[in-house]
Amino acid sequence: xxxxxxxxxxxxxxxxxxxxxxxxxxxxxxxxxxxxxxxxxxxxxxxxxxxxxxxxxxxxxxxxxxxxxxxxxxxxxxxxxxxxxxxxxxxxxxxxxxxxxxxxxxxxxxxxxxxxxxxxxxxxxxxxxxxxxxxxxxxxxxxxxxxxxxxxxxxxxxxxxxxxxxxxxxxxxxxxxxxxxxxxxxxxxxxxxxxxxxxxxxxxxxxxxxxxxxxxxxxxxxxxxxxxxxxxxxxxxxxxxxxxxxxxxxxxxxxxxxxxxxxxxxxxxxxxxxxxxxxxxxxxxxxxxxxxxxxxxxxxxxxxxxxxxxxxxxx
Amino acid sequence: xxxxxxxxxxxxxxxxxxxxxxxxxxxxxxxxxxxxxxxxxxxxxxxxxxxxxxxxxxxxxxxxxxxxxxxxxxxxxxxxxxxxxxxxxxxxxxxxxxxxxxxxxxxxxxxxxxxxxxxxxxxxxxxxxxxxxxxxxxxxxxxxxxxxxxxxxxxxxxxxxxxxxxxxxxxxxxxxxxxxxxxxxxxxxxxxxxxxxxxxxxxxxxxxxxxxxxxxxxxxxxxxxxxxxxxxxxxxxxxxxxxxxxxxxxxxxxxxxxxxxxxxxxxxxxxxxxxxxxxxxxxxxxxxxxxxxxxxxxxxxxxx
Numbered sequence: 001x002x003x004x005x006x007x008x009x010x011x012x013x014x015x016x017x018x019x020x021x022x023x024x025x026x027x028x029x030x031x032x033x034x035x036x037x038x039x040x041x042x043x044x045x046x047x048x049x050x051x052x053x054x055x056x057x058x059x060x061x062x063x064x065x066x067x068x069x070x071x072x073x074x075x076x077x078x079x080x081x082x083x084x085x086x087x088x089x090x091x092x093x094x095x096x097x098x099x100x101x102x103x104x105x106x107x108x109x110x111x112x113x114x115x116x117x118x119x120x121x122x123x124x125x126x127x128x129x130x131x132x133x134x135x136x137x138x139x140x141x142x143x144x145x146x147x148x149x150x151x152x153x154x155x156x157x158x159x160x161x162x163x164x165x166x167x168x169x170x171x172x173x174x175x176x177x178x179x180x181x182x183x184x185x186x187x188x189x190x191x192x193x194x195x196x197x198x199x200x201x202x203x204x205x206x207x208x209x210x211x212x213x214x215x216x217x218x219x220x221x222x223x224x225x226x227x228x229x230x231x232x233x234x235x236x237x238x239x240x241x242x243x244x245x246x247x248x249x250x251x252x253x254x255x256x257x258x259x260x261x262x263x264x265x266x267x268x269x270x271x272x273x274x275x276x277x278x279x280x281x282x283x284x285x286x287x288x289x290x291x292x293x294x295x296x297x298x299x300x301x302x303x304x305x306x307x308x309x310x311x312x313x314x315x
Numbered sequence: 316x317x318x319x320x321x322x323x324x325x326x327x328x329x330x331x332x333x334x335x336x337x338x339x340x341x342x343x344x345x346x347x348x349x350x351x352x353x354x355x356x357x358x359x360x361x362x363x364x365x366x367x368x369x370x371x372x373x374x375x376x377x378x379x380x381x382x383x384x385x386x387x388x389x390x391x392x393x394x395x396x397x398x399x400x401x402x403x404x405x406x407x408x409x410x411x412x413x414x415x416x417x418x419x420x421x422x423x424x425x426x427x428x429x430x431x432x433x434x435x436x437x438x439x440x441x442x443x444x445x446x447x448x449x450x451x452x453x454x455x456x457x458x459x460x461x462x463x464x465x466x467x468x469x470x471x472x473x474x475x476x477x478x479x480x481x482x483x484x485x486x487x488x489x490x491x492x493x494x495x496x497x498x499x500x501x502x503x504x505x506x507x508x509x510x511x512x513x514x515x516x517x518x519x520x521x522x523x524x525x526x527x528x529x530x531x532x533x534x535x536x537x538x539x540x541x542x543x544x545x546x547x548x549x550x551x552x553x554x555x556x557x558x559x560x561x562x563x564x565x566x567x568x569x570x571x572x573x574x575x576x577x578x579x580x581x582x583x584x585x586x587x588x589x590x591x592x593x594x595x596x597x598x599x600x601x602x603x604x605x606x607x608x609x610x611x612x613x614x615x616x617x618x619x
Contacts, residue, residue, distance in 0.1 A: 008437050019453050136581040138529050140536050140551070141574035148566060254444030261537055262555065273537060276452050288449040295442045 005300045012292050016285050017063050073282035082286035093267035097252050100190035108195045112202030113234045135196040139255040143189040143262035157185045160264035186263045193255050205237040246302030250295045336590020342583030350395035357389035361545040369565050379568035382557050394547035401462045401531045402524040408466025409523045413473025421481030435471040458541040473519045518591040525584030532577045547573035
């Protein structure tokens with residue numbers, strides 16, 4: 001399991017290294033708008049500066065060594081190390097994705113367990129139809145709908161941004177409140193978009209658990225309804241659910257990119273999109289690496305947790 | 316997926332193409348027609364300055380105009396073209412790449428299977444949107460390149476499904492018979508495997524196409540689409556970028572229609588996917604006599 005993870009990380013890193021070098025043209029031409037303006041002397045100088053005149057294998061070695069030290073190169077447009085720029089923006093994305101993954105997991109677990117428990121009822125059918133519909137709405141459209149509903153028509157929440165500007169010296173509590181206030185709509189959008197799939201999977205897993213004989217036995221023992229629902233049925237439906245939470249880490253990062261764009265949230269999107277506009281390839285690579293590693297790590301953690309909960313899945 | 320027995324909300328049973336599928340098909344058909352007839356139906360070129368700034372819908376401009384005075388109805392029609400064009404190229408690309416990996420893996424088994432499926436795992440493990448963005452950044456963003464990049468990112472689920480199907484088909488008796496009569500792998504694949512895969516292929520194409528429509532508009536919304544083409548995403552982006560969009564009613568005809576259009580197309584694909592589900596997996600249908608929206612939506616998502 002861990003070996004597979006290491007191999008995947010290695011492949012991702014190697015692709016990021018190889019991509020600019022395998023393509024026609026070279027990184028220098030690609031990063032300069034008007035390549036003809038570069039004199040041969042300047043080109044040699046730049047090649048030396050970025051180490052492009054050395055053999056490929058040597059470049060690869062120093063690239064890996066740099067990564068190991070947390071050195072992701074220098075951003076062309078920001079003129080700061082890529083790692084510094086990431087440090088400023090990654091926490092926002094982590095806050096948004098983390099909050100939404102937690103919220104949506106909790107909500108969809110409770111909703112899914114209860115819908116399956118009373119399957120066929122109006123509540124069940126209503127939530128299945130709602131969730132199927134919700135699943136078809138793109139994340140960006142959902143965010144726009146939330147903005148229109150809860151920031152424009154009924155102006156309860158801010159239109160966008162991560163925090164009120166110029167509040168760095170405000171007391172900690174009021175800053176935290178402000179942060180939460182700005183987080184409500186983006187996190188709601190992301191949670192809703194993540195919730196649909198989890199709800200539908202959990203509901204069908206629960207339905208199959210409810211038909212099993214140990215549920216009849218547990219009921220015959222006279223256990224309370226609540227205990228039956230969460231301890232016996234819910235716990236056994238947890239496997240596929242947890243698996244999905246891991247798979248969703250990737251989808252969550254993707255959805256977060258869209259949602260951050262709508263809400264002008266200061267996360268990774270606000271770093272990545274300008275970087276692409278400016279052809280700042282070291283920064284683009286850095287953003288991609290961090291997001292990919294984030295998702296891969298989340299997958300690994302879920303796999304490890306799951307093999308603890310259910311030893312049958314280990315191996 | 317594990318077969319699940321459940322009592323489902325009211326739905327229809329029995330053979331044939333379910334009603335929900337027809338609803339989906341007519342939704343998609345409408346958009347295909349609108350897209351195909353776009354240049355004829357559009358009263359103005361989508362980029363032409365054909366009216367005043369942000370005019371509300373009128374007889375002249377059915378969906379109003381944007382801040383530059385461009386006709387939004389024309390933009391919607393041409394947006395449908397971009398969306399469906401990318402979807403069809405990518406669907407074919409996904410299928411080809413998926414078959415190139417999935418069929419040998421399922422047919423040959425053993426080491427080939429192991430290696431190819433690990434490759435599938437690696438691509439699946441990397442988050443899609445960041446991968447699309449970085450590949451697009453390096454390779455360019457005209458419509459065809461976007462479609463090719465999407466094929467490179469989206470093929471693994473197709474490969475996985477095809478591999479499973481081919482693997483199970485290979486064990487069937489009539490295939491063993493064909494081989495014992497001296498039919499080669501090429502013959503068996505062409506005459507016996509391919510015809511059986513038709514429905515599965517259609518189903519995976521539907522799923523792939525729905526993701527493509529979502530991401531094509533999404534990339535354009537992020538400003539990473541083909542700058543020379545009008546897309547639903549680029550209309551939404553223009554709206555999003557304009558200051559004070561939400562201080563007046565402008566959003567009702569500028570922002571809302573493209574968002575609704577994307578949602579309707581996705582719903583269309585979802586419905587068709589639901590309808591194909593039983594045909595693709597008749598064994599599941601027999602276990603579960605009644606249709607359940609929950610199960611269908613689940614299997615369509617899980618396959619991604």
